[in-house]
Amino acid sequence: MHQSLYQILIYVVPLIFAITLHEAAHGWMARRYGDPTPAMLGRVTLNPIPHIDLVGTILVPGLLLLGSAFTGFGGVLLGWAKPVPINTRNLRPFRQGMLMVALAGPVSNLLQAVAWLALLKLFIVSGLITQSLLDLTIAGVFVNFYLMAFNLLPLPPLDGGRIVTMLLPYNAAVRFAQLERYGMLILVVLILSGLMTMFMKPFVAMAQTMLSWVLF
DSSP, rough: HHHHHHHHHHHHHHHHHHHHHHHHHHHHHHTTTTOOHHHTTOOSSSSSSOOOOOIIIIIIHHHHHHHHHHHOOOOOOOOOOOOOOOGGGSSSSSHHHHHHHHHHHHHHHHHHHHHHHHHHHHHHHTOOOOOHHHHHHHHHHHHHHHHHHHHSSSSSHHHHHHHHHHHHHHHHHHHHHHHGHHHHHHHHHHHHHHHHHHHHHHHHHHHHHHHHHHHH
């Protein structure tokens, strides 16, 4: 029981940072491209409370962590926050703005993963490393790669779906965007079928490679 609680606590801190900074990055990029809406609504902030979604930020990751902790098997860690409200009519230029806003979230997770790696290296070089710090920093790397991979899935309304939509020609983009109404159903099928895990494998392998550079 204590080991299970420890594992959950180790993941809570990086998960909160990962989701909070992800959403704040969307809002920050929207402001750069002309939309003040996220800032006006208090969503360009490092305070996690305005970003928390009961289901996506607490229940889903909590259940996945509990399942991993009590079964002893690793799984896919998923989670999300409240979507940042953006008035797309304010974005200038529109397509570039939408593309950069969508990219900002996954890029923030990549940068956080690199920051956790740098912190791990600092702890090792300084001789301050303990088992708890080792576990925490490694969790920080994997959490951010998991969330980056999840959000890059080319399925509306995820960031990857937005990115694909903005890269397609107009008519194709309109048809592709219509998948959003079935997005949640498709996502459930991908998770239950194991296809989500397959999609995430290259990202997990990348995280493992980067950790090996630091640890060995």
